[in-house]
Amino acid sequence: MTTTSLLQAAPWREHVFSGGWREASAAADVVEPATGETLVRVGLASPGDVAGAAQAAAAAQQSWAAMAPRERAAVFHRAAALFQQHFDELALYVTRETGGILPKGQHEVREAVAFCQIAAAMPLQAQGQVLPATPGRLSLARRVPHGVIGVISPFNFPLVLTLRVVAPALAAGNAVIVKPDPRTPVSGGFLIARIFELAGLPAGVLHVLPGGAEVGEALVTDPQVAMISFTGSVGVGRHIGQLAGQHLKKVSLELGGSNSLIVLDDADLDIAASNIAWGAWLHQGQICMASNRVLVHAAIAPAIAERLVAKARQLPVGNGATGQVAIGPLIDARQRDRVHAAVMASVQAGARLLAGGQYEQLFYQPTVLAGVRPGMPTFDHETFGPVVNLVSFQTDEEAVALANLGQGGLAAGVISASVGRALALGRQLRAGMVHINDQTVNDDAVNPFGGPGIAGNGSSHGGPGDWEQFSTWQWLTVKDAATPFPF
Numbered sequence: 001m002t003t004t005s006l007l008q009a010a011p012w013r014e015h016v017f018s019g020g021w022r023e024a025s026a027a028a029d030v031v032e033p034a035t036g037e038t039l040v041r042v043g044l045a046s047p048g049d050v051a052g053a054a055q056a057a058a059a060a061q062q063s064w065a066a067m068a069p070r071e072r073a074a075v076f077h078r079a080a081a082l083f084q085q086h087f088d089e090l091a092l093y094v095t096r097e098t099g100g101i102l103p104k105g106q107h108e109v110r111e112a113v114a115f116c117q118i119a120a121a122m123p124l125q126a127q128g129q130v131l132p133a134t135p136g137r138l139s140l141a142r143r144v145p146h147g148v149i150g151v152i153s154p155f156n157f158p159l160v161l162t163l164r165v166v167a168p169a170l171a172a173g174n175a176v177i178v179k180p181d182p183r184t185p186v187s188g189g190f191l192i193a194r195i196f197e198l199a200g201l202p203a204g205v206l207h208v209l210p211g212g213a214e215v216g217e218a219l220v221t222d223p224q225v226a227m228i229s230f231t232g233s234v235g236v237g238r239h240i241g242q243l244a245g246q247h248l249k250k251v252s253l254e255l256g257g258s259n260s261l262i263v264l265d266d267a268d269l270d271i272a273a274s275n276i277a278w279g280a281w282l283h284q285g286q287i288c289m290a291s292n293r294v295l296v297h298a299a300i301a302p303a304i305a306e307r308l309v310a311k312a313r314q315l316p317v318g319n320g321a322t323g324q325v326a327i328g329p330l331i332d333a334r335q336r337d338r339v340h341a342a343v344m345a346s347v348q349a350g351a352r353l354l355a356g357g358q359y360e361q362l363f364y365q366p367t368v369l370a371g372v373r374p375g376m377p378t379f380d381h382e383t384f385g386p387v388v389n390l391v392s393f394q395t396d397e398e399a400v401a402l403a404n405l406g407q408g409g410l411a412a413g414v415i416s417a418s419v420g421r422a423l424a425l426g427r428q429l430r431a432g433m434v435h436i437n438d439q440t441v442n443d444d445a446v447n448p449f450g451g452p453g454i455a456g457n458g459s460s461h462g463g464p465g466d467w468e469q470f471s472t473w474q475w476l477t478v479k480d481a482a483t484p485f486p487f
Contacts, residue, residue, distance in 0.1 A: 150227070263300070
């Protein structure tokens with residue numbers, strides 16, 4: 001059986017999605033990082049488009065929230081089926097737009113299916129509690145939607161990082177406006193809009209408006225938008241948090257910070273090196289959970305470094321959509337130059353460059369730095385590139401202290417032959433997610449996802465966190481009849 005192409009019509013060509021596919025006032029090319037070729041020319045939104053979308057979303061949200069739970073659930077079931085039906089086509093497109101390897105694109109679509117399936121269950125779940133009350137009075141605490149939620153999503157895993165908010169936010173009864181990164185607007189927004197349009201989501205409930213910082217700022221400040229969910233850099237996250245606070249809005253931030261992977265002296269060397277390589281180099285290190293700081297016991301540091309250098313020299317670098325490639329391109333020249341500047345500044349500060357540190361076009365070679373220490377850029381800040389930063393330590397206490405330097409981390413990992421020792425160390429790490437005998441890049445559609453400090457603002461969503469994040473408590477009481485008071 002042949003499957004009709006979802007991408008061939010490309011209704012987003014010079015259009016945005018707001019009350020249907022609407023011709024945009026501006027447009028921009030979406031460039032494939034691996035080839036430099038234009039994939040499609042999409043519409044861009046203006047700040048004025050946000051105001052209209054927010055008003056339409058607020059109007060549509062009420063009837064969406066009032067829809068029968070099984071009817072709302074059916075929309076997500078149909079969306080999941082559509083993602084699955086077009087799996088191969090979508091996975092290849094996500095790979096090309098993001099500069100990933102094909103298994104990464106496949107992972108994003110696979111998770112999209114899971115997000116929709118999980119969201120389908122939410123309208124049929126209990127959404128409140130019966131509270132103690134005096135006789136003749138019913139007292140309820142119930143979860144109600146915020147109204148309109150704004151989503152500002154990034155370029156690295158655009159389908160996953162957008163849909164993990166959009167699906168549960170819609171399932172909780174909200175309307176949603178997405179501002180995807182303009183470098184990945186199809187994977188990060190338009191694909192989702194098209195899938196939900198075909199799945200029968202009522203018009204006006206979901207809007208997709210790519211654009212620059214001015215569009216994001218309009219979304220944060222619009223009075224019709226009750227909550228903002230942002231995934232991206234620390235600097236932009238601080239600005240969005242400040243703006244949202246001024247406008248008294250709930251805000252969920254998933255930012256950066258440095259993630260630490262600790263390798264103790266009793267670890268298997270080959271397995272540890274494999275974990276480090278995966279955690280630091282997967283998707284060119286452009287992952288918020290990437291193993292930024294690799295803390296290795298001094299007794300095994302030279303052996304680990306030797307194994308990583310060998311891997312760095314053997315991993316194939318190239319266009320991930322064309323075949324057996326492990327490392328693809330960085331998203332654009334600005335990101336490449338940022339990574340290279342951090343690597344060179346750390347070398348100038350005393351780090352030893354053991355492998356990599358070079359690039360051709362947007363392809364940055366897998367890099368190994370040894371002798372990294374606090375005060376160097378690649379230790380203090382998230383590199384967001386394919387760089388292993390090796391930091392030596394002598395004791396478990398020193399490892400904990402080094403891992404906890406900074407203002408928060410999203411994920412951490414500890415590798416050791418002794419689970420008890422690793423767990424005792426892991427309990428001391430300031431991170432939103434801690435993995436024993438695993439590297440830091442771990443996620444599942446059902447786990448709470450978030451971190452402290454600059455990793456976010458302490459908020460988590462996913463799994464048990466979705467109702468808490470995308471709805472709020474309302475206290476409702478009912479009496480059989482009104483009664484007099486003594487005034």
